[in-house]
Amino acid sequence: MSDPSWLLDLFAAVMLAVSAYCAVRLVVVRRLHRTLHYGVNSAHVAMGLAMSGMLVPVLNAWPNPVWEALFAGFAVSFAFQSASFVARHGLTGLSRDHFHRVTHYLTHLVMSFAMLYMYLAAAPVPAHAAAMAMGPAPGTAAFVGLPLVFILVLCASAVWHVDALSRFTPAVVAAAVRAGAASRGGEVGAGPEARWLAPRLEMGCHIAMCAAMAFMLVLLL
Amino acid sequence: MNEASAVESPVAPTATEAPWDPPDRRRTLQLALAALWFLDAVLQLQPFMFSRSFGPLMLGPTARGNPGIVAHSITDVSRSIGQHSVGANAAFVLVQFLIAFAIAHRPTVRLGLVLSVAWSLLVWWFGEGLGGVLAGTASPLTGAPGAVLLYAVLAVLLWPTARRPAAPCTAARLVGPPVAKVLWVAIWGWLAGIAFFGSPTRHPGTLLAGLEAGEPRWLAALNRHAADLVASRGPLLAVVVGLLFVVIAVAVFLPTRPARVVLAVAMVVGLAIWVVGEDFGTVFSGSGTDPNSGPLLGLLAVAYWPLRRAGSRRWVEAAA
Numbered sequence: 001m002s003d004p005s006w007l008l009d010l011f012a013a014v015m016l017a018v019s020a021y022c023a024v025r026l027v028v029v030r031r032l033h034r035t036l037h038y039g040v041n042s043a044h045v046a047m048g049l050a051m052s053g054m055l056v057p058v059l060n061a062w063p064n065p066v067w068e069a070l071f072a073g074f075a076v077s078f079a080f081q082s083a084s085f086v087a088r089h090g091l092t093g094l095s096r097d098h099f100h101r102v103t104h105y106l107t108h109l110v111m112s113f114a115m116l117y118m119y120l121a122a123a124p125v126p127a128h129a130a131a132m133a134m135g136p137a138p139g140t141a142a143f144v145g146l147p148l149v150f151i152l153v154l155c156a157s158a159v160w161h162v163d164a165l166s167r168f169t170p171a172v173v174a175a176a177v178r179a180g181a182a183s184r185g186g187e188v189g190a191g192p193e194a195r196w197l198a199p200r201l202e203m204g205c206h207i208a209m210c211a212a213m214a215f216m217l218v219l220l221l
Numbered sequence: 222m223n224e225a226s227a228v229e230s231p232v233a234p235t236a237t238e239a240p241w242d243p244p245d246r247r248r249t250l251q252l253a254l255a256a257l258w259f260l261d262a263v264l265q266l267q268p269f270m271f272s273r274s275f276g277p278l279m280l281g282p283t284a285r286g287n288p289g290i291v292a293h294s295i296t297d298v299s300r301s302i303g304q305h306s307v308g309a310n311a312a313f314v315l316v317q318f319l320i321a322f323a324i325a326h327r328p329t330v331r332l333g334l335v336l337s338v339a340w341s342l343l344v345w346w347f348g349e350g351l352g353g354v355l356a357g358t359a360s361p362l363t364g365a366p367g368a369v370l371l372y373a374v375l376a377v378l379l380w381p382t383a384r385r386p387a388a389p390c391t392a393a394r395l396v397g398p399p400v401a402k403v404l405w406v407a408i409w410g411w412l413a414g415i416a417f418f419g420s421p422t423r424h425p426g427t428l429l430a431g432l433e434a435g436e437p438r439w440l441a442a443l444n445r446h447a448a449d450l451v452a453s454r455g456p457l458l459a460v461v462v463g464l465l466f467v468v469i470a471v472a473v474f475l476p477t478r479p480a481r482v483v484l485a486v487a488m489v490v491g492l493a494i495w496v497v498g499e500d501f502g503t504v505f506s507g508s509g510t511d512p513n514s515g516p517l518l519g520l521l522a523v524a525y526w527p528l529r530r531a532g533s534r535r536w537v538e539a540a541a
Contacts, residue, residue: 148505152256155259163327211263214263
């Protein structure tokens with residue numbers, strides 16, 4: 001049984017938009033000489049493209065082994081960053097942000113594993129298919145506990161980000177940018193392009209990505 | 222988290238910390254409730270829910286055994302949902318996402334909790350047939366008295382209020398310790414009553430064996446083993462489970478340390494029910510719409526977990 005095709009198209013469109021936005025974000029940050037977590041934004045670009053390709057096979061840009069290698073690389077990278085952050089700062093302490101920071105890397109590690117799982121566990125679909133009737137491949141029934149864990153983490157991450165939205169009101173962010181500019185010598189350095197870096201927009205992308213990924217994993221249960 | 226705060230050091234530590242407090246226990250529980258609604262919304266996106274069978278095959282049968290007025294209303298609604306399956310299910314998904322986002326977003330948390338109560342009651346009636354309580358099909362092993370009812374109870378108990386900052390537990394912040402205790406006793410006492418006197422708990426073998434369909438092999442095997450284990454011990458199991466629930470029900474009257482032990486037992490019971498009796502809300506069968514009552518019972522126990530207060534030795538003393 002397959003979902004209504006409009007639903008798959010809708011999720012694919014949202015994922016493409018997320019991917020495009022995160023790519024723009026990478027470019028804008030470079031132009032404005034701002035700091036950014038390049039790894040996370042690059043991962044979001046790749047995940048958005050990959051998921052849209054899974055939902056609508058004609059959008060699949062690369063063969064599956066390429067995606068699998070890419071997400072294995074992201075997983076290793078986030079595992080390393082998680083471990084080094086915890087080694088440097090511990091599991092608790094540092095600041096009121098600490099828990100957020102620890103879970104930041106771990107969440108993206110789980111997302112990378114979830115992408116890998118989807119490539120390895122989903123039944124193959126012909127590339128010319130109009131829309132994907134996504135389902136588990138034979139023999140994966142023994143591992144269905146794994147996607148359930150991924151789904152729970154994604155749901156938790158999504159609501160965690162929604163909770164944090166209210167800390168980034170435009171006024172707060174503008175004040176923070178001014179304060180940061182003052183500490184760098186008074187140059188604000190944020191023109192209209194800086195709007196692309198709105199934290200809440202980026203968090204919205206993460207939430208959408210969590211929803212889409214959880215939806216796709218549910219189809220593999 | 223957003224990298225603006227994680228990495229962009231000029232942004233994070235200065236202006237963003239002042240107006241935002243990290244979640245306390247009540248807020249964390251609210252977020253857990255929001256996460257469950259989010260999960261419900263995602264599960265509602267499964268292909269079966271968009272099919273014409275969802276209403277008549279999934280909701281319709283819950284009418285069976287209920288009093289006429291309840292049964293007719295469920296049958297009518299399930300038929301309507303079957304006729305407009307795609308639109309109706311899309312609306313269900315949106316409502317559940319809306320509740321999740323509203324609870325998780327701080328400025329709208331009250332709206333989210335109100336919606337949570339309203340939607341829970343609707344689903345309890347039309348989606349769960351009042352949990353099978355009036356039909357005599359309820360068993361605490363399979364989610365009675367209805368998981369959504371626990372969503373509603375939690376939404377009330379977790380209402381954000383500045384009252385009673387020194388309450389003995391999170392659940393007592395809004396309603397006060399006496400009412401909170403009555404609610405706890407009512408829930409677990411009700412479960413005990415269903416376990417003692419409900420027919421399904423006396424035939425647990427049939428109940429558990431019936432869960433196998435559509436589940437992965439390892440979970441079906443677990444169901445089968447559990448069913449074999451209790452098949453001829455129905456009445457004994459009913460008494461043991463009922464007594465266990467009675468002990469849990471009186472936890473709120475115990476001194477802090479034993480209360481914590483019994484609440485921990487309640488969490489383990491919730492987990493056991495979730496795994497063995499509810500098959501994780503049957504999410505692996507493609508027809509699960511929520512994780513069922515197991516995780517909710519766990520959350521409820523966390524909400525009643527005695528908070529550490531200087532000098533308080535009893536749950537009841539701290540309430541005074």
